[in-house]
Structure formats: structure tokens, C-alpha cells
Amino acid sequence: METENEKLKRLVFSIGQDLCRAVSEGKWKSPKHILLCETVRHLFRSKQLTTILNRLGHSETYDFGLELETALAKALDEVSTYRTHQIVTGEGNLVFHCEWDNLNKTTTSVHSSNIVNSAGGIMVQEVKPGFESNKVRMLRIIDKSQQRSLKVDTPETLPPLNFPRVGPKFPDGSSFTPPVENDAVYAAKMKEYYIWLFSRYIGSDGEQSVPGLGGFTSATGSPPPRKSTVDYFTPIHQPITDNAVVCELLRRSEKGDGTRRQSTRRAMPL
Structure with missing residues (x-):
């Protein structure tokens, strides 16, 4: 619940930004008017609604929102995102993990439907307790050009990479049947798991708050x-x-954690 002091502070900030905008005749761009313009445009996609709010002095114009989003998209498109300032390097890093997966985008044309395959990667990092980074993520300043759409060139494709695949060579007489001792060990561990499962069920009076099969304890x-x-x-x-994509994503993962002092795990479907 919002307290009276928080509500009063929020109203003072809101009215103060309206006064600054009125005094400067709209030349000062305040966070309230910019965020309200972008929020309304994304929620309702209505130029008329945004224009009404702008004429009442509560929002920027609809065209200003388009120009701002175009500038942001252009700045992000020109930035190399192998490693951003959000990812800590050096002593602050505890665990750094990379994940790559296939991203399918289904497109439909007059001819037929088509699936565009891409490879997307994500970085997950745990930092040391109490560590605070002093780096700030900065984007390139884009000059005001009244451009309201972004023209993105066709992305370059990686050159093909071909190499012969060699399967594993097993010595003569190799056996691929698991030993009988494994069955006894597996059965004993399953009994322990069943005991743990029923103990949790009985101890919770039949209302288990977490899944029993996976053994999750996050709740x-x-x-x-x-x-x-x-x-x-x-x-x-x-x-x-x-x-070529597998080789490239491994290279990017190495470049992403090249300055880290802890071990890195990478996972990808092949």
C-alpha cells in the first residue's frame, strides 16, 4: 500500500514536471511526459488518445514517441553486445553462464508459411555478495533527424564451415550392457526417494506446497x-x-567471459 508521504511526493513530482513544461513551452522534456507518451502508445496504439493527452499538457506528441523509439533502436543496432556493462568482469564475478537456443519465427506470405531459424544467446551471472559495479551502460548519442522508422539492412550470413565428422572408435570386445551391480544401486536409491516423497506428503497433511517428483524446494x-x-x-x-553457427557462438561465448576469473558453463542444443 502507498503511504501518504509517498503519494504526496509522487503528486509533487508530477505537478512540478507539468509546471516546468508549461514555463518552457514544451522545450523541457521531462520523464513523466516521455514515459506517459510511450506507455499510452504501446498499450493502445492510438494517435488520437496521445494527441489529447499532449494538448492537455500531460504527454509528449505521438510523433515525438516515434522519433524517440527510432533513435533508441538505431543506437542499440549500432552497439556491439558481446559484453555489456551489466555483466561484471574481474573480481566481482562469481558464476557466469551462457545459454544458446534455436529461435523459430513463423512468417506467412501469399505463397505459403515459412519458418525462419535464428540462434539466440543469453548471459546469466551471479556476482559476489556486497559487490557493486560503478560502470554505467551508455548508448551513442543520436542526432535529432525526425526519422520515424528504422531501415535495417539484411544481416550478413556466416560463411559455410565444412569438416568431416569422425565417429568414436571402440576397441574390439567392448560391451555396451550396464553391469548388474547398477540395478541394485538404482533400486536402493529409488527406495530412498520414495521414502522422502511420502514423508513430505505426510508431513504436509496432504497439501504439498512444492512438486514432489522433482524435489524442488524453492517454495x-x-x-x-x-x-x-x-x-x-x-x-x-x-x-x-x-x-559455422556453432563455431561462432562458441567464439562469442569465449569473448563474453574472456576476462573472468571463475569457470564458465555453456549449454546449447545440438
């Missing part, structure tokens, strides 16, 4: 003191199963 555990840092790699607009 009963304590929340972490700090959330994981998440950032994204630049997508590769080719199927992740291509040899």
Missing part, C-alpha cells in the same frame, strides 16, 4: 539477497545446427 527456501544479472547476445540469423 520453502529463503529468497536470494540479489537477483541474477541477465543480458543477451546479438542473435545469429542462421539455424543453430549449422557448423
